[in-house]
Amino acid sequence: MKKLAALLMVVIGVSGCVPTKDLAKTLRYADNTPVGVENIKFIDLQQMKKGESCTFNMFYFLPLWGDGSIITAANKGSINTVELIGETGYWYFPFSTNCTIVYGDRGLSKPTGVHGIKTIDK
Numbered sequence: 001m002k003k004l005a006a007l008l009m010v011v012i013g014v015s016g017c018v019p020t021k022d023l024a025k026t027l028r029y030a031d032n033t034p035v036g037v038e039n040i041k042f043i044d045l046q047q048m049k050k051g052e053s054c055t056f057n058m059f060y061f062l063p064l065w066g067d068g069s070i071i072t073a074a075n076k077g078s079i080n081t082v083e084l085i086g087e088t089g090y091w092y093f094p095f096s097t098n099c100t101i102v103y104g105d106r107g108l109s110k111p112t113g114v115h116g117i118k119t120i121d122k
Contacts, residue, residue: 029084049078049079088101
């Protein structure tokens with residue numbers, strides 16, 4: 001019986017962390033147009049200021065604490081001009097985290113590429 005309980009605890013512990021939102025899939029410009037995974041240049045992102053704010057929830061929707069707003073994320077990153085916004089999230093039964101990530105203060109433009117696809121250029 002102890003082995004079964006230990007095995008159950010291991011299975012719950014290992015399977016408990018599930019990503020719910022991916023930054024690469026949720027990244028968008030400040031005007032809410034999606035960037036698209038194929039258009040992200042991670043070197044450009046590393047050169048920009050980054051701010052992050054998170055909320056911690058129970059059962060995914062009952063907030064416990066935190067502020068996941070864009071304004072809080074920009075303040076934490078000392079960003080005056082937000083250019084890109086994204087989200088990440090993880091589910092750890094029964095808790096979850098949802099984080100808003102912003103990038104800015106680096107004069108990136110969003111020119112229109114082939115077929116109207118937005119791209120990030122240096």
